[in-house]
Amino acid sequence: MHELLNRSSATAYADLLDTATGMIASRFATVRQPFSGAGRTELQQLVDEVDLDGAGVGSEAAVRELDGVFLEHAVWFHDPAYVAHLNCPVALPAVAAESVLAAVNTSVDTYDQSTVGTLIERRLVEWTGSRIGFAQGDGVFTSGGTQSNLHAMLLAREWTLARQDAPRHEVLPRLHILATASSHFSVDKAALLLGLADDAVVTVPDDGEGRMDPVALAATLAAIRAAGRIPMAVVATAGTTDRGVIDPVAAIAAHCDAHDVWLHVDAAYGCGLLVSPTRRHLIEGVERARSVTVDFHKSFFQPVSSSAILVRDQADLAGGAWHADYLNPRENAEPNQVDKSLQTTRRFDALKLWTTIRALGADRIGELFDAVVDLAAIVHDEIAGDPELELVGRSQLSTVLFRATPAGTDAATHDALVAQVRRVLFDSGRALVAKTVIDGRPCLKFTLLNPESTLDDVRGVLALVKDAAATLPGIAPELGADLEDALVGTEATA
Structure with a gap:
């Protein structure tokens, strides 16, 4: 039995990969809904029945076992009825590159572990920086937007502390991060991890639709200064998770410049x-901006994980550097990514984006992203004209917020239906939608990130929503099994 990938196992590797890709290809060809609908108890039993302490079953058997244990019940983001979260179907060349980088197992923390891999990542960082407009920028790939935002706040903290006369321990409790209520939760988490005060994150009022109000920002910055506190960073969001709206970055930047405050733009979605x-x-x-978060595994159709943090001034990355003789010896003139990253061992995720850009071209990726935004705009109009649905605001990207409003029901029922409709659709496996809270009221949420989805596909999911909502009023919230049966007749519309 070949257990490790090496010279003698090359043929076995090719055969095993053929088995795996054949299974996956078969699933992609035959999947007709985003989830099997299996219950938690059934799935837990399926997992628990696998003996992890016994003798191995062999590579071929273990891989084939995945078909029933995992693939049968996976959530399929490529299915048009998956409209829940910021998950996208992935570009074919990126999937091929994923298999390459996994097999070679490059770690791009140091040059002597990666050689040309480091140079490819740096070229992509330079390319992304040029798209942002950073002439002398730099950056590094990360695991996702949460890590990128944490990294940005670390750099902002160090940049701000370096500009103060007081000792570090006296300044830390006075630091503030300014963001809107629609900013990603990772901003608050970053404040906690960075040892800032419990009240460090200050909410800046928005324009009523989730976008930061620049006038309110100016007033908030002035108030913080007047109170003897220190604004450490302003976080503008280019694509909020819930509303899909974009803060007015240029106006925000003007106030940050005037107050000499670090501006971070969270463009994970946008x-x-x-x-x-x-x-x-x-x-x-x-x-x-001084720093920008980008998530290629959202809007560039990359497999998780593929994200990056970019900085306008490459010197700012020094705020997060740490020296270890075995990784970054001072006499070493080779490019060294561990100086830039919060991680040490790090996957060569840049290879996926590199391969996708080379295969499709940047313009084509942009067209695919435009397609989902165009579709969302059409769906907004579709919902606005449907008496059984209520549109909740409009997105600038691909988010759709709405409620089901069956005839003869009131606002309280509409609110109660949100969680119930989402649950019955999930339990049936026929469609996966998300829910959130906007202005204190729950609503359903679509996040359209499949460029191959059509208006008819989305109409099919909306029909499922309306059918479920029409069935649910007057039924106990604990949702009996008969509710799933109520969806069987809607199969033709899905």
Whole structure:
């Protein structure tokens, strides 16, 4: 039995990969809904029945076992009825590159572990920086937007502390991060991890639709200064998770410049605008930020994980550097990514993006992102004209917020239906939608990130929502099994 990938196992590796890709290809060809609908108890039993302490079953058997244990019950983001979260179907060349980087197992923390891999990542960082407008920028790939935002706040903290006369321990409790209520939760988490005060994150009022109000920002900055506190960073969001709206970055940047405050732009969702042929103007001013988060595994159709943090001034990355003789010896002149990253061992995720850009071209990626934003705009109009649905605001990206409003029901029922409809659809496996809370009221949420989805596909999911909502009023919230049966007749519309 070949257990490790090496010279003698090359043929076995090719055969095993053929088995795995054949299984996956078969699933992609036959999947007709995003989830099997299996219950938690059934799935737990399926997992628990696998003996992890016994003798191995062999590579071929173990891989084939995945078909029933995992693939049968996976959540399939490529299915048009998956409209829940910021998950996208992935570009074919990126999947091929994923198999390459996994097999070689490159770690891009140091040059002597990666050689050309480090140079490819650096070239992509330079390319992304140029798309942002950073002429002398730098950056590093990360595991995702949460890590990128944490890294940005660390750099902002160190940059701010370096500009103060007082000792570090006296300054830390006075630091503040300014963001809106719609900013990603990772901003608050970063404040906690960085040892800031419990009240460090200050909420800046928005325009009523989730976008930061620049006038309110100016007033908040002035108030913080007047109170003897220190604004450490302002976080503008280019694509909020819930509403899919974009803060007015240029106006925000003007106030940050005036107050000499670090501006971070969280473009994890909206980074597809960097290659959009029609909507690049929506993030005008992003080049004035000191740091930017991008998530290629959202808007560039990359497999998880593929994200990055970019900085306008490469010197700012020094705020997170740490020396270890075995990794970054001072006499070493070779490029060294461990100086830039919060991670040490790190996957060569840049290879997936590199291969995708080479295969499709940046313009084509931008067109694919535009397609989902265009579709969302049409769906907004569709919902606005449907008496059984209520549109909750409009997105600038691909988010759709709405409620089911069956005839003869009131607002309280509409609110109660949100969680119930989402649950019955999930339990049936026929459609996966998300829910959130906007202005104190729950609502359903679509996040459209499949460029191959059509308006008819989305109409099919909306029909499922409406059918479930029409069945649910007057039924106990604990949702009996008969509710799933109520969806069987809607199969033709899905």
